[in-house]
Amino acid sequence: MFRILQLTVLMLSASLAFAQSVSRDEIRGLDDQIQDAKQDVIELTAELVQLEEKLLFPSNTQAAFFVSLPKESSFDLEAVEVKLNNEVVAHHLYTFRELEALRKGGVQKIYTANVQSGNHPLEVSFLGKSASGRELRATASHTVEKRVGPKFVEIEIAGEQSAISFKDW
Amino acid sequence: MVDRQVSATAVKKRAAGVLLRPLVGLVMPALLVAPWGVAKDRNEEALKDLFFGASMFEAHQERYFDAIVGLDTELDQYRRLDEPELDPFSAHFGQAQFSVGDLELSYRMHHEAGRAIEAVLKGNVPQPVKNEAAYRLAKIHYHKQQPRNALHALEMIEGRVPERVRPEEQFLRARVFMELGRFEEAVSLLRDLKGESRLEGFIEYNLGIALLKAGDAERGVAELTALGKRRSGDPAQQALSDKTNLLLGSYLMEAGELERARPYFDRVQLEGPFSNRALLGAGWVEARAGRYDRALVPWKLLQARQATNEAVQESMLAVPFAYGKLDVHSTAAVNYGFALDKFGREIDTLTASIISIREGKFLEALRRKEADQVKNWVVTLRDIPGAPETHYLLDLMASNDYQEFLRNYRDLNDLFERNESWLESLTAYEDLISLRRNYYEPLLPGLDQKFRQLDARIRMRMEERDKFAARIEQMLVTRRPEYLGRSEELESLEELRQLRARTRNQVVGEDSLRRLERLEGVLQFRLATEYDARLTEAYKRLQQLNVEIEKLQTVYQSYVRSRQAATHSYTGYDDTIRNVRARLQQSQDRLDMLMARQGKMLETLAIDELERRRAQLENYQIKARFALADSYDRANELQEQREDQRKVEALQKAAEIVIEDGGAEVAPEPESSTAPADGDPLPQQNPPELGVPAEGASAQEVEQ
Numbered sequence: 001m002f003r004i005l006q007l008t009v010l011m012l013s014a015s016l017a018f019a020q021s022v023s024r025d026e027i028r029g030l031d032d033q034i035q036d037a038k039q040d041v042i043e044l045t046a047e048l049v050q051l052e053e054k055l056l057f058p059s060n061t062q063a064a065f066f067v068s069l070p071k072e073s074s075f076d077l078e079a080v081e082v083k084l085n086n087e088v089v090a091h092h093l094y095t096f097r098e099l100e101a102l103r104k105g106g107v108q109k110i111y112t113a114n115v116q117s118g119n120h121p122l123e124v125s126f127l128g129k130s131a132s133g134r135e136l137r138a139t140a141s142h143t144v145e146k147r148v149g150p151k152f153v154e155i156e157i158a159g160e161q162s163a164i165s166f167k168d169w
Numbered sequence: 170m171v172d173r174q175v176s177a178t179a180v181k182k183r184a185a186g187v188l189l190r191p192l193v194g195l196v197m198p199a200l201l202v203a204p205w206g207v208a209k210d211r212n213e214e215a216l217k218d219l220f221f222g223a224s225m226f227e228a229h230q231e232r233y234f235d236a237i238v239g240l241d242t243e244l245d246q247y248r249r250l251d252e253p254e255l256d257p258f259s260a261h262f263g264q265a266q267f268s269v270g271d272l273e274l275s276y277r278m279h280h281e282a283g284r285a286i287e288a289v290l291k292g293n294v295p296q297p298v299k300n301e302a303a304y305r306l307a308k309i310h311y312h313k314q315q316p317r318n319a320l321h322a323l324e325m326i327e328g329r330v331p332e333r334v335r336p337e338e339q340f341l342r343a344r345v346f347m348e349l350g351r352f353e354e355a356v357s358l359l360r361d362l363k364g365e366s367r368l369e370g371f372i373e374y375n376l377g378i379a380l381l382k383a384g385d386a387e388r389g390v391a392e393l394t395a396l397g398k399r400r401s402g403d404p405a406q407q408a409l410s411d412k413t414n415l416l417l418g419s420y421l422m423e424a425g426e427l428e429r430a431r432p433y434f435d436r437v438q439l440e441g442p443f444s445n446r447a448l449l450g451a452g453w454v455e456a457r458a459g460r461y462d463r464a465l466v467p468w469k470l471l472q473a474r475q476a477t478n479e480a481v482q483e484s485m486l487a488v489p490f491a492y493g494k495l496d497v498h499s500t501a502a503v504n505y506g507f508a509l510d511k512f513g514r515e516i517d518t519l520t521a522s523i524i525s526i527r528e529g530k531f532l533e534a535l536r537r538k539e540a541d542q543v544k545n546w547v548v549t550l551r552d553i554p555g556a557p558e559t560h561y562l563l564d565l566m567a568s569n570d571y572q573e574f575l576r577n578y579r580d581l582n583d584l585f586e587r588n589e590s591w592l593e594s595l596t597a598y599e600d601l602i603s604l605r606r607n608y609y610e611p612l613l614p615g616l617d618q619k620f621r622q623l624d625a626r627i628r629m630r631m632e633e634r635d636k637f638a639a640r641i642e643q644m645l646v647t648r649r650p651e652y653l654g655r656s657e658e659l660e661s662l663e664e665l666r667q668l669r670a671r672t673r674n675q676v677v678g679e680d681s682l683r684r685l686e687r688l689e690g691v692l693q694f695r696l697a698t699e700y701d702a703r704l705t706e707a708y709k710r711l712q713q714l715n716v717e718i719e720k721l722q723t724v725y726q727s728y729v730r731s732r733q734a735a736t737h738s739y740t741g742y743d744d745t746i747r748n749v750r751a752r753l754q755q756s757q758d759r760l761d762m763l764m765a766r767q768g769k770m771l772e773t774l775a776i777d778e779l780e781r782r783r784a785q786l787e788n789y790q791i792k793a794r795f796a797l798a799d800s801y802d803r804a805n806e807l808q809e810q811r812e813d814q815r816k817v818e819a820l821q822k823a824a825e826i827v828i829e830d831g832g833a834e835v836a837p838e839p840e841s842s843t844a845p846a847d848g849d850p851l852p853q854q855n856p857p858e859l860g861v862p863a864e865g866a867s868a869q870e871v872e873q
Binding site: 022030037042052066117169 | 237
């Protein structure tokens with residue numbers, strides 16, 4: 001008759017509700033195995049990523065480009081285009097989550113190239129909105145000086161202040 | 170009854186996702202507490218390592234797998250360095266270690282997370298870092314429903330934990346105490362925490378529960394009442410208020426305090442995830458108080474809602490039950506009939522859903538990519554052709570364990586797909602290696618031969634340069650003018666020397682001899698006087714030569730590296746690829762097996778739930794059938810009684826007329842407009858028995 005009482009009790013101990021058909025031990029055992037499998041795949045993937053890098057982007061020709069935003073930036077980055085040696089090599093439209101990740105200090109690896117030693121012109125353009133909703137766009141150039149080792153370039157997009165700045169790593 | 174506590178994130182997560190999930194979603198003690206709260210705080214320092222930033226980019230998007238792979242790789246490389254302190258990653262090393270633990274926890278790898286944190290605890294790190302690690306370890310144990318271990322971890326904390334996690338640590342400690350039945354200690358901690366904005370609502374809720382469990386019912390109810398009265402635009406906070414009111418209403422109803430219970434049910438918002446249960450509870454409070462007409466108001470409202478809901482289905486029986494109690498048996502019969510129709514349809518849906526799950530459609534739907542992108546995807550699953558009716562599974566799916574199973578299943582599927590993609594990539598890499606080999610192998614022998622010739626010339630030139638450099642070095646110490654003579658000067662000197670030697674054997678004139686000596690003297694004088702200028706000139710030329718030699722060496726090194734790179738681009742991969750392929754295939758078999766087991770578990774639980782609901786509906790069906798028959802009987806009985814009454818009244822009236830008329834004609838029996846001709850007690854939509862008071866009460870309730 002007063003099922004609401006039973007329901008409430010049931011609700012409050014819901015996690016135990018299906019213990020009859022699947023035992024706790026079974027759940028725990030499977031969970032342990034899943035965790036082990038995850039660890040295996042993580043290790044395997046790390047190896048494969050390194051193999052891939054070695055094979056596709058050897059250090060003597062590797063040049064990687066990273067996009068970042070200044071900390072606590074209120075600027076809404078919408079799109080970035082990267083030209084290397086006067087060719088468009090990357091074009092990225094940002095999702096909300098990506099933008100948030102950049103704002104929290106994350107750095108996006110936008111493009112990895114294979115280039116010969118020497119100088120290479122780099123041109124970066126962005127499109128975005130200021131906190132007040134004003135559309136912002138800018139383009140900046142940089143010379144990538146590729147030497148024997150791998151080359152990493154950080155592209156910081158500040159929006160209104162200094163627009164785009166480059167940092168060689 | 171009041172049994173478990175609630176965590177802030179559990180509510181937030183659910184409110185953000187499937188808000189229509191019922192109470193269970195809010196009660197579970199989930200501890201997947203936003204791990205990035207801590208990592209984010211640490212991000213104050215400037216970035217020193219781009220790859221660490223790249224891993225954080227993945228982590229902040231909750232792409233845990235990629236973030237863990239990135240950080241693991243960085244940590245592994247860092248640990249293998251001879252002088253790791255010189256590497257820029259050292260600035261992020263501590264944070265990376267913590268972040269990996271956090272990420273592993275978020276990726277439901279509690280063992281790894283625990284191991285990582287225990288490593289920090291055993292390491293030579295400052296006490297505040299150890300304290301934070303102990304707090305995190307306690308979180309893991311609490312999440313794994315091991316409160317004793319959680320308390321043990323919390324006891325490892327010496328002094329204070331860092332300020333940014335202090336309230337969370339205290340809150341966790343209080344919940345651990347509650348799990349262990351130490352309610353007084355929990356009350357004390359929670360009282361101190363009151364006012365902490367990040368945990369607003371959750372502290373009060375747990376404090377109320379702890380007070381109730383500690384036996385201080387009055388204060389517990391007062392605490393929860395205050396929380397229940399709060400109104401918020403934040404769905405999570407509002408859901409917490411509703412949950413509190415529902416809980417208190419149920420608690421007071423169970424305690425028999427019916428008058429006090431009703432307002433709590435009324436406070437639950439009508440469209441929230443707890444509204445159905447609140448309406449059902451409100452009805453039962455009135456029904457228990459014998460006010461069936463008032464019970465009908467919430468129940469009728471509930472009856473019109475989503476027919477798959479358990480409370481709605483119960484209301485389908487409760488409404489005619491109340492009508493029956495009000496002696497409106499014909500309306501009760503109509504409602505029982507309506508309930509029977511509904512139950513029949515829902516039983517068919519449930520049967521079809523069970524078949525669909527057994528055919529694998531449920532797991533197929535869970536594996537779809539849309540599940541990640543669509544809000545309330547659990548509900549939208551039902552729109553996929555052949556998929557089961559997921560409305561019946563919402564409660565089950567909102568439960569902590571089932572959520573874990575679902576995530577694990579989807580994680581396994583994701584890992585399987587990743588491995589599959591790597592296997593395809595490996596095939597592509599082999600093609601690439603083969604193309605490189607076919608290109609370079611015929612080319613390299615010719616190149617090597619040319620290179621060897623060039624190499625010999627280069628070496629010769631290098632030796633010459635070294636010789637010049639050595640001479641100049643020597644001349645800086647010992648004056649050697651002859652080293653700086655021009656070839657014609659040196660030839661002339663030699664010629665003069667030979668002529669002088671020849672004069673020893675021949676008779677020549679004094680003049681000729683002097684002339685030879687003078688010429689030699691002139692040349693010697695020139696060499697001696699121009700020595701410094703010539704040495705400087707030679708030094709400058711050596712510098713120019715060094716520049717050229719350096720260029721030559723750069724080209725040489727570049728060639729050597731390119732040559733090595735060409736070889737390395739296709740050699741030495743075969744064994745590695747063979748090895749990783751074998752491991753990937755092994756991993757696929759393992760994942761496949763685990764997916765099958767986890768999937769089976771999900772299916773079994775879903776089928777159990779659907780079967781439980783079907784059995785419940787079948788039970789309701791039986792009850793409804795009996796109640797329907799009973800209602801007909803009672804309606805019939807009542808109608809007959811009324812008929813009899815009417816007849817009696819007619820006879821009495823006729824008798825009175827006869828008496829008044831002094832034995833005149835007896836009046837004919839009046840025809841009843843409502844009585845059926847064949848005596849069949851048909852149910853009536855608007856029976857006269859409903860009466861004004863009940864309708865009036867309903868109207869008032871609705872207005873309220």
